[in-house]
Amino acid sequence: MPIQSINPINNQLIQEFEEHTDKDIEKVLSRAESTYNHWRRVAFAERTQLMLAAAAQLKQRKTHYAQLMTDEMGKVKQEAIAEVEKCALTCEYYAERAEKFLADESLSVPEGEAYIAYDPIGAVLAVMPWNFPFWQVVRFAAPNLMAGNVGILKHASNVPQCALALEEVFREAGFPEGAFQTLLISNEQVNYLLEDRRVRAATLTGSEGAGSSVARKAGEQIKKTVLELGGSDPFIVLADADVAQAAEIGVKARMINCGQSCIAAKRFIIHRSIYDDFVTLFLQKMQQLKQGNPNEVETDYGPMARADLADELVNQVQKSVAKGAKVLLGGARPNREGAFLDATVLTNISPGTPAYDEELFGPVACLFKVDSEDEAIRIANDSPYGLGGSVWTQDIERGKVLARQIESGAVYINKMMASHPAVPFGGVKLSGYGRELSHLGIREFVNQKTVWIN
């Protein structure tokens, strides 16, 4: 079946691509193996130069790459440019620090001398989602190429142009052919790759269904995986919080990328004493957002990435409403072409409804009123997910206490969740396992080898 690039502004086909065949896959695997045998021995200084060249290439062509994202998945152009800039920053981050992160680490032993050496492992398969089509890939590629591994990308089927452009970034930066390759393939072909001895590990960012399928197959082959899956992050506003600031940032945290972010604030858990004030401000800010063409500067949020995703989200909202949830704002697809969905706010949400139990991956905020901090934590943790979360309070020490009680891979205090190359990123529970970014991310796919000398 051809892979289609469809513009979600109007659901028009932009371009079709033929899927790569088994023969193409074989070529990619054999190139990956021979490149790895050379690349693993290349000095850090040379890898650094190439990674800095990749950063320069991203900066130089940022408008072009941003346009590909806007066209294929509807990201607002300014957010798309910022995404490419963040990719460049991450390439620079690892170019400058990889050698230090992977330096031999001496061990205290009863006799002789011992240390840990961090060796590369080979070709790593990356299965990636469409929501941050450049960022998700670069946060995998930059540390792994610097570590001496080579990468094979299977991107989401709706962003083939982005997938091919990412291969171009590394090729034009001067990386050897085979260091980073893109395959346009089906999910079934992913299994074929996982079974091949030349693929040594896999990382997947996406839904838990996809994650569990790839992890199962990799597990059969005793291959390591890192999984970055869904999230339903709590945004807890305590009685002493700066309500105006929390409401303003809360709207941003929910609506970035038209709500299609794994670490978007999805469940707003608000203390009863400030609930009404928060809701008034939150609704005001949500109503002020301008929905429209993502290419226009005044647009705050564009269409969702695909029409079927917008339909599915409306379905989750309607099922929740049928079981008692109340719509304070939006709740429907507007009367226009494209994958649009109006900014939506729900309240009165009970367990057993999609709004309570599932991830709402789009512009829908869920509000909960609570009587105490204990109740806030109980609701925050009453989710199958555990990716991020935030706490809003003027009492930082209290915030830190609550942060330790939230079951998630990260908690930010008085700050919107956002990734940064310097901080580890990843989840617990159904949000997955393993960490990306920082010094932890670069150590996921290396052989942590012990050397002991008598």
Ligand code: NAP
């Ligand atoms: P998805 O449907 O799971 O797709 C993600 C990737 O997995 C795509 O490349 C997809 O390919 C592939 N895939 C799907 N099923 C597969 C299978 N059975 N075997 C092998 N590969 C498979 O997820 P999505 O809808 O694109 O992305 C949204 C989800 O990703 C949300 O849950 C979001 O929270 C999560 N996400 C998590 C993070 C994080 O860092 N934790 C970041 C961003 C997004 P096709 O497109 O060809 O199906």
